[in-house]
Amino acid sequence: MTYKIYIPIDSTSLSLGANEVYEEIKREASKREVDLTIIRNGSRGLFWLEPLVEVETSNGRVAFGPVTVGDVKNLFDQEFYIGKDGDLCLGLTDELHWLKNQERLTFARVGITDPVNINDYEKYDGFKGLKNALKLDSQSIVKTMTDSGLRGRGGAAFPTGIKWQTVLDTPSDTKYIVCNADEGDSGTFSDRMIMENDPFVLIEGMIIAGIAVGAEYGYIYLRSEYPDAQKVLNKAIETAKNKGFLGSNILGSKYNFNLEVTKAAGAYICGEETSLLESLEGKRGMVRYKPPLPAIEGLYGQPTVVNNVITLATVPIILDKGSEFYANYGMGRSKGTLPIQLAGNLKQTGLIEKAFGISLRELLYDFGGGSFSGKPIKAVQVGGPLGAFLPEQQFDTPLDYEKFSELNAVVGHGGIVAFDDTTDMSKMARYSFEFCAIESCGKCTPCRIGSTRGMEVIDKIKAGIDQNKNEKLLRDLGDTMVNGSLCAMGGMTPSPVISALNFFPRDFGLEKRET
């Protein structure tokens, strides 16, 4: 008989040697004449256990990990392929604490299916949302989105339904759906995981968006740092075309939709929606003035939906299960679930999809298992390089857009990076300015010049030069950037800087004061 085993093909799993493990298992199986059917699935997102090998049994999948090439012989000796308990056995995958305590809606299939197998996708509820959407008129689809309470998961948290409504209400023969897959925020990888591990859900979301607003063409603007995602997406688009999900008269309906992947070229600012559009048009990625909003004048001046990968990948389940189902998760005005990414100095890192409302402390300690180094966690940065640093006393804050906003922090794209107590926060603050200087598009002065001046002022404070005067200057500079920048790059760079200054003045060589 043949034994079915799963070895992930996600790029983080590959970065830890999943391909080498796959080759070794194949070699060993043929040597021992064990008949294996090996499926390359996505990753479950328990990255500290990768490469995580799973074996199908009558009770469900049994997990083994982290598996190295050197473990393979022993695994075979212990007959892991029948799901037998052994050295690296973690038990049933679905019973693992990390997975069992999640609410996986957007990530429902991730790690379970073979990413580019469209039959797998359909078997696990794929295209149900699209089929429902095809029975509705445009306005009803948009209303479903509005009622679901879904807000843009790229970071800005703008209500998706309202954006779609604007595009629907703007008359034009040509409209576009643009997926922002320029996931440049450090500490985030949920877009990458969706694209590599469940590409059809993104494609389905974009088709539904097209039907909803009257757009027939879509672009996925993908960062150049994700070559694996590009391959998977292109393969999935090809398959979807062949199966009639893309192209003319989708599934026999009156709707047409086509889609292509555009590879970006390594500019962080192109994650800002208007620079992204400039870049797609073949120009320098310079930020545009708003208004006009892209929903009214976007790509080539046409009404355009610009949504993040996770936002679009969440559309199918909302259309499948209804707006109420989705809105029942979460708290306050933060409805639904958020794919949270644990990164940096933590024992257990990876992807957790939870309803809004979970606290940082639960994430860092219950899921994350505390710091990797074993030292106390000094601070976390939430929401990428433009997000504030939160100190230990703020770890009880629930993940909620408004609660974070009260602390001058952001949930952003849901990335959490932990730092232990060896971290010099003034260095992190200086790095924020440095990053801004490197990545600024250069259009507005506060961002272009302020970032470099900011580094200099921090250097002066640390060197003990006119500390009071320079601290005041630093805060003033922050204020100018917040209020005078065109986009979030310059407007939010002061956020990590000022939070580091407020909570860790000693790292800057300043006396400890009440904050």
Place this chain on the structure above:
Amino acid sequence: MELSENQKIMINKHVEAFLDKPGALLPLMHAIQDDLGFVPEDSYPIISKAYNLSVAEIHGFVTFYHHFRTHPSGKNILQICRAESCQAMGSEDIESYCKEKLGIDYHQTTKDDAITLEPVYCLGNCACSPAVMINDKVVGRVTTDKIDSIIKAHK
């Protein structure tokens, strides 16, 4: 550096292929760089003529994006992630180790032309920091030992 005949043929082929494509510059520059290893400045006049853009506009475009290079790289490109998550896991030590071991700084190439060293700001591998990328392959939980074997394998 004058374009070779072969380079001219390749550039012209790509220039023609994207003529009718909206937003052609991005895929065009990728195609040229994928084939030639860089975007030669001497290609600007050809592109300028075909796309009715000024040479200045093309120069502005190419130099805006970190990914595009106007000079050849070494045989392999090693990118070290400098972003926050990797910093939290000791990427600075990896950076200085690579620089010392290779005897070069960022944006430089080793004398034997084997490796070009570049910084990168996030590879999306933050759950397994520190991370580097050698050509198209990401390596996670990088140690100095892993750097040694990467360098050895890409001589």
